[in-house]
Amino acid sequence: MIYTITVNPSIDYVLQLKNLNTGEVNRTAKDVKLPGGKGINVSRILKELEVDSTALGFVGGATGSMFEALLSQHDLKTAFTKVAEDTRINVKINATEQNKETEINGAGPNITDTERQSFMDNLNGIGAGDIVIMAGSLCKNLDSKFYLDIAETIQKQGADFVIDTTGQALLDTLPLHPLVVKPNHHELADLFNVTFKNEQEIITYARKLLDQGAKHVLVSMAGDGALLVTKDKAYKANAPKGTVVNSVGAGDSMIAGFAGTFMETKDPIESFHMGAACGSATAFSQDIAIKEKIDKVYQDISITEL
Ligand SMILES: Nc1ncnc2c1ncn2[C@@H]1O[C@H](COP(=O)(O)OP(=O)(O)OP(=O)(O)O)[C@@H](O)[C@H]1O
């Protein structure tokens, strides 16, 4: 079983308008509310791929009830920890004529010590053969060691883990050998305080994450595709041509495609191919991609050894 952990889920309020004029009243052409958060998006893609998952995380207040109502349409297995404060609302603004996506993500609820403990108790059933995918930012009062606590706990119980977060919280978990990490190229550059001039430099820095303990490193590069880096090899997935509708969740989709396929095949290159297909398929969709779109996009992606 795959477990996804979205510590800080959200209602994603996606607004579409022609132009965004800051400092003025803007009116939307279209708006939609989606159940959001990185682990939630991973679970939704896994469902499309017919891979079983259970979504965990903290959910609370009136917005939490709305989040659960939105999510119930997707028929996912969930085991959320209830909290007193409100689940956040993240605003995503697509300005179509300006061709710009602007995101404003809320900080999320404060988590009490009792709520934190109840979440940790909820991990008891996870064991050997399971993969836990931790994705997204932490709620505002949780310290950066929270992911490390989870990784240590589930690893003692025999499970593998995947982590998709940034900065120190990511670096702290590398010695525990995550199955895969997927920074985008900007996040990878920030981790080492560098600027990349070419793909070879990206590969060099991705290998530093392998040296620190990651088993596989994917580097996503939005419209420039993605890299899979191993100790002595590097592979590239092209970004197929298509109309980008809403790229929110493309990275989560890539992780879902990789982990879901790896769970079944243990083949990193095939997993990378499926990950890239899921990422691009989501970028070409209003919401998270559906199976038909993923299958179609898969045919347009080739994996090349560099
Ligand atoms: N414009 C695009 N055209 C084709 N494929 C895309 C596009 N944007 C994203 N993808 C695919 O999805 C993958 C993940 O996208 P991206 O690099 O934007 O991840 P991310 O920064 O983690 O995104 P997010 O945080 O929004 O989920 C890319 O590596 C690529 O394979």
Ligand SMILES: O=P(O)(O)OC[C@@]1(O)O[C@H](CO)[C@@H](O)[C@@H]1O
């Ligand atoms: O604030 P975080 O946790 O870093 O990111 C949250 C978020 O932007 O990530 C998903 C897309 O990847 C969205 O569904 C959600 O709103």
